[in-house]
Amino acid sequence: NxxxxxxxxxxxxxxxxxxxxxxxxxxxxxxxxxxxxxxxxxxxxxxxxxxxxxxxxxxxxxxxxxxxxxxxxxxxxxxxxxxxxxxxxxxxxxxxDLLFSAPDIYPTLLGLMGLGEHIPDNVEGTDFSKTLMGHGGDKRPTSQFYTFMPYGGQSYGRRGVRTDRYTLVIDRKIGKPLTYILHDNKNDPYQMKNIASD
Structure with a gap:
């Protein structure tokens, strides 16, 4: 390896x-x-x-x-x-390399099928059908939210943000101080160095 x-x-x-x-x-x-x-x-x-x-x-x-x-x-x-x-x-x-997330699936599928005008206003995701069809014009996200909550517990877990360059994570464990993790994915593509304290 x-x-x-x-x-x-x-x-x-x-x-x-x-x-x-x-x-x-x-x-x-x-x-x-x-x-x-x-x-x-x-x-x-x-x-x-x-x-x-x-x-x-x-x-x-x-x-x-x-x-x-x-x-x-x-x-x-x-x-x-x-x-x-x-x-x-x-x-x-x-x-x-679009920062696509689960909430974007539903509106994008409707957009691809020509039903973009039927996407409800309260849908959280974004329709990226123009990008997939090669037309461009979609407003590309600059970040996506990340969360992990273990089954049955909301008092601990991880939350973070992924941009096209950085990954930021806040890790919460019961009875321990918060851990902050920040990776520069451009200069450290294997995410081996935590630069949160730099």
Whole structure:
């Protein structure tokens, strides 16, 4: 491994790490196979050009990065997730680093289907259909809010903000002082240095 933020310690390697990685990769393979079946069936039914297909995950996985095995952390591997929109003939092939968040899914889907005028005023998310269609003109967010509250507890957890350059997190643990974490993702892409006290 050549990633400087992945520490393969003896406890992790000889513990649950290898088994967890195998299970996780098997799950990814399973999702890939089933998603492929959906696309193949749409094509067989000649519905592929009339169907907007959306694929996304609710989180990524650290897989050992920064000593974290899974999710529910602020590191890039857990926060930056796959999100793909496929609509042959309607959406151009592209890749974008848009700060897109879960509340944006609903209004964006309505916008893509030409129903943007029916998006209720009280919807919190933003319609980014123009960006996805390659037209531009959408006001791009400069930040997104991040929160993690463990099941059943609101007295502890993490909250933060992700911008295109920085990740800021406030970590609250019961009976301990708040921990502040700030990463400069441009100068420290592996998020190895906490510059909150600089």
């Amino acid at each position: 050549k990633r400087p933020n992945v520490v393969w310690d003896k406890t992790y390697q000889e513990g649950y790490g290898p088994e967890y990685f195998k299970e996780y990769m098997a799950m990814i393979n399973g999702v890939d196979e089933q998603f492929g079946r959906i696309l193949a069936e749409l094509e067989r039914l000649k519905l592929d050009k009339d169907t907007l297909v959306v694929f996304f995950s609710d989180h990524g996985c650290c897989m050992g990065s920064n000593g974290q095995p899974t999710k529910n952390v602020h590191y890039e591997e857990a926060m930056r997730i796959p999100m793909m929109f496929r609509w042959p003939g309607k959406l151009p092939a592209c890749q974008d």
